[in-house]
Amino acid sequence: MPYFDSASAAPLHPVARQALLAALDEGWADPVRLYREGRRARLLLDAAREAAAEAVGCRADELVFTPSGTHAVHTGVAGALAGRRRVGSRLVVSAVEHSSVLHAAEAHAASGGSVTEVPVDRLGAVSPDGYASALDPTTALACLQSANHEVGTVQPVAEVAEVCGAVGVPLLVDAAQSLGWGPVEGGWSLLTASAHKWGGPPGVGLLAVRKGVRFAPQGPLDERESGRSAGFGNLPAIVAAAASLRAVRAEADAEAARLRVLVDRIRRRVARLVPDVEVVGDAERRLPHLVTFSCLYVDGETLLHELDRAGYSVSSGSSCTSSTLTPSHVLKAMGVLSEGNVRVSLPPGTTAEEVNGFLEVLPRAVSGIRARLGVPEAPEADPVAESVELDALGLRCPQPVIELARAIGTVPVGGTVTVVSDDEVARLDIPAWCAMRGHAYVGEAARPVGVAYTVRRLR
Numbered sequence: 149m150p151y152f153d154s155a156s157a158a159p160l161h162p163v164a165r166q167a168l169l170a171a172l173d174e175g176w177a178d179p180v181r182l183y184r185e186g187r188r189a190r191l192l193l194d195a196a197r198e199a200a201a202e203a204v205g206c207r208a209d210e211l212v213f214t215p216s217g218t219h220a221v222h223t224g225v226a227g228a229l230a231g232r233r234r235v236g237s238r239l240v241v242s243a244v245e246h247s248s249v250l251h252a253a254e255a256h257a258a259s260g261g262s263v264t265e266v267p268v269d270r271l272g273a274v275s276p277d278g279y280a281s282a283l284d285p286t287t288a289l290a291c292l293q294s295a296n297h298e299v300g301t302v303q304p305v306a307e308v309a310e311v312c313g314a315v316g317v318p319l320l321v322d323a324a325q326s327l328g329w330g331p332v333e334g335g336w337s338l339l340t341a342s343a344h345k346w347g348g349p350p351g352v353g354l355l356a357v358r359k360g361v362r363f364a365p366q367g368p369l370d371e372r373e374s375g376r377s378a379g380f381g382n383l384p385a386i387v388a389a390a391a392s393l394r395a396v397r398a399e400a401d402a403e404a405a406r407l408r409v410l411v412d413r414i415r416r417r418v419a420r421l422v423p424d425v426e427v428v429g430d431a432e433r434r435l436p437h438l439v440t441f442s443c444l445y446v447d448g449e450t451l452l453h454e455l456d457r458a459g460y461s462v463s464s465g466s467s468c469t470s471s472t473l474t475p476s477h478v479l480k481a482m483g484v485l486s487e488g489n490v491r492v493s494l495p496p497g498t499t500a501e502e503v504n505g506f507l508e509v510l511p512r513a514v515s516g517i518r519a520r521l522g523v524p525e526a527p528e529a530d531p532v533a534e535s536v537e538l539d540a541l542g543l544r545c546p547q548p549v550i551e552l553a554r555a556i557g558t559v560p561v562g563g564t565v566t567v568v569s570d571d572e573v574a575r576l577d578i579p580a581w582c583a584m585r586g587h588a589y590v591g592e593a594a595r596p597v598g599v600a601y602t603v604r605r606l607r
Contacts, residue, residue: 149460149461150459150460150461150498150506151461152460152461152462152492152493152494152495152498152506153461153462153491153493154345154437154493154494154495154496155297155325155345155437155463155491155493157344157345158328158344158345158346158347158495158496159495160347160348160349160392161346161347161392161395161396161496163388163391163392163394163395164347164388164389164391164392164395165388166391167387167388167390167392168384168385168387168388170387171192171383171384171387171388172384174188174192175188175189175192175383175384176189176384177189178380179192180371180372192387193381193383193386194208195387195390196386196387196389196390196391197211197213197390199390199391199393199394200213200354200390200393201356202394203327203390203394203397204323204327204332204339204341204354204356206339206358207359210356210357210358210359211354211355211356212355212356212357212373212374212377213353213354213355213373213377213381213386213389214352214354214355214373214376214377215351215352215379215381215382216350216352216353217248217322217324217340217341217342217343217344217345217353217354218248218342218353219353219377220340220341220353221246221248221249221252221320221322221340222248222252223355223365223366223376223377224338224340224357225239225252225253225256225289225291225320226252226255226256226366226367227357227363227366227376228288228289228318228320228337228357228361228362229256229261229288229289230363230364230365230366231361231362231363231364232289232318233288233364235285235287235288236284236285236286236287236288237256237260237261237286237288238261238262238284238286238287238288239253239256239261239262239263239264239288239289239290239291240264240265240266240279240282240283240287240291240317241253241264241265241266241290241291241292242265242266242268242274242291242292242293242303243266243267243268243477243481244268244272244274244293244296244298244477244481244482245291245292245293246293246297246322246324247477248322249291249293249322250477253291262286264282266279266282267481268481268482269482270482270483270484271301271428271429271430271433272296272299272301272429272430272478272482273301273302273303273304273433274292274303274304274308275304276304276307276308276310279292279311279312280311283311283312283315283317287315287317288317289317289318289319290308290312290318290320291319291320292305292308292319292320292321293321293322293323293324293325294321294322294323294325294326294327294332295325295326295434295435296429296478297325297478298440298465298476298478298479298491299428299429299430299434299438299440299465299478299479299482299491300325300429300430300434300437300438300493301429301430301434302326302430302433302434305319305321305332305334305336306333306334306335307334309321309334309335309336309337310334310335312337313335318337318338318361318362319335319336319337320336320337320338320339320340321336321338321339322340322341323339323340323341324340324342324345325345325435325438327341327345327346327354327393328345328346328347328393328396328400329400329404329435329436330397330400336358337358337361338355338358338361340353340354340355340356341353341354342354343385343388343389343393346393346396347392347395347396347495347496348388348389348390348392348393349385349388349389350385351382351385352382352385352388352389355376355377357376363376396496399496403436403496404436405436407436407437407494407496408436410494410498410500410503411436411437411438411439411492411494413500413503413507414439414503414506414507415427415431415439415441417507418439418441418507418510419441421507421510421511422441422443422510422511422514424443424445424584424585425441425442425444425514426441426442426484426485426580426584427439427440427441428441428442428479428482428484428485435493437493437494437495437498439491439492439493440465440489440490441489441490442479442484442485442486442487442488442489442490443487443490443514444485444487444488444546444549444580444584445487445488445518445521445523445546445549445550446487446514446517446521446546447487447517447545448464448486448487448488448490448545449464451464451513451514451517452490454513454517455506455509455510455513458509458513459505459509460505460506460509462490462491462492463491463493464489464490464491465478465479465486465489465491475572475573475576475577476489479576480576483576483579483580484576484580485576485577485580485581485584486573486577486580487545487546487549487573487580488514488517488546490510492506521550522550523550523553524550524553524554524557531557531558531559531560531563532558532559533558533559533563534559534560534563534564535559535563535564535565535566536555536558536559536564536565536566537565537566537567537568538551538552538555538565538567538568539568540567540569540571540574540598541568541569541570541597541598542570543569543571544571544573545571545574545577546577548567548571548573548574548578549574549577549578549581551567552565552567552603553581556585556587556603556605561605561606561607562604562606563604563605564590564602564603564604565602565603565605566600566601566602566603567600567601567602567603568595568597568598568599568600568601569598569599569601570597570598570599574599574601575599575601578601578603582603586606586607587603587604587605587606587607588603588604588606589601589602590602590603590604
């Protein structure tokens with residue numbers, strides 16, 4: 149069964165498995181103890197730190213291991229903000245950061261700090277100018293992911309780091325998605341990552357803090373990991389994480405070139421094989437193994453189940469795959485379609501045959517779902533009114549858009565259709581539908597219940 153969700157968790161690399169098993173025999177003791185077993189464990193820990201630091205591009209004494217990538221983010225954000233509290237309390241983040249960064253920002257705001265979000269373009273990228281305008285003399289920290297976890301767009305980290313460095317603001321980079329493919333370029337100040345994203349075992353994160361960065365660890369401290377990550381670490385997992393990072397880096401260039409060809413095939417053929425689909429993210433400046441697309445008139449959760457039954461494991465940023473009924477914050481910030489959203493992230497070793505099989509299954513799955521939902525193939529021929537209002541209250545994605553597609557043919561060219569919906573996804577998907585189908589999105593207006601979205605027929 150092809151597994152196409154390595155952006156969530158990559159399969160355990162063979163080197164990680166070998167290192168883990170070996171370290172279980174040699175690295176079980178406490179590395180801070182001075183007896184023989186402790187010294188042996190300390191040698192393993194020091195070697196793992198050296199290997200990880202080399203891959204990150206920092207000094208070994210700048211890097212600590214944490215219980216997870218999320219723990220690394222929270223520790224890094226809190227420590228950097230506390231270390232610069234005399235400067236101010238402003239935190240600057242991009243609108244498409246991983247939830248761990250956004251949750252850290254929420255905690256900072258709840259404790260009295262201020263948070264500024266930098267917007268992204270339709271490809272999911274920030275601009276250095278956007279960060280420049282967000283920074284002010286009270287900014288304590290800026291955060292920017294190296295590459296987006298949902299759409300794969302690579303961010304201009306080096307340029308943003310230069311902007312931040314010019315005004316003395318440290319930049320924390322979440323490198324979880326990209327570190328296995330190569331080091332993060334530029335003058336970043338702090339960096340975080342997570343081992344299970346590159347084929348290491350879960351439960352190991354990295355936090356690098358450059359020398360000279362003001363950093364005040366928060367919470368109870370002990371003598372381990374430079375006082376930045378308390379407790380007895382999982383040394384066998386740490387050893388396996390470092391060994392696998394070195395291994396995947398040695399394979400990265402060749403594997404990236406091979407997977408990029410397969411992803412380009414998916415990007416091209418999905419757009420040709422599936423009607424009314426939007427491939428999102430930057431086609432060039434992107435991770436080599438990841439592609440995301442959204443299918444109009446499709447329930448995302450149903451599509452993922454259909455693909456799973458066909459033997460393909462994929463994920464989604466669509467609102468329809470959670471109980472929150474809110475669109476992915478990444479897709480929302482980009483202003484792209486969220487219906488029927490599919491993220492394909494190929495693990496190392498994925499074959500062309502597996503990708504071709506997926507491309508055969510996908511059109512049938514989408515077509516079958518649309519047929520069951522009663523999606524109209526074309527607008528009705530004879531208009532019946534200058535304007536029509538549809539009550540879509542209580543209907544969830546993609547039904548409000550399907551009702552709009554059915555009704556657009558009932559008004560003449562120049563006429564309007566208004567959809568009243570209480571589903572937040574409609575705010576994103578109705579304008580996206582207009583852009584895809586060649587109609588004009590007029591705007592929205594609040595109603596006592598729900599919101600009215602008005603569309604003008606142009607053809």
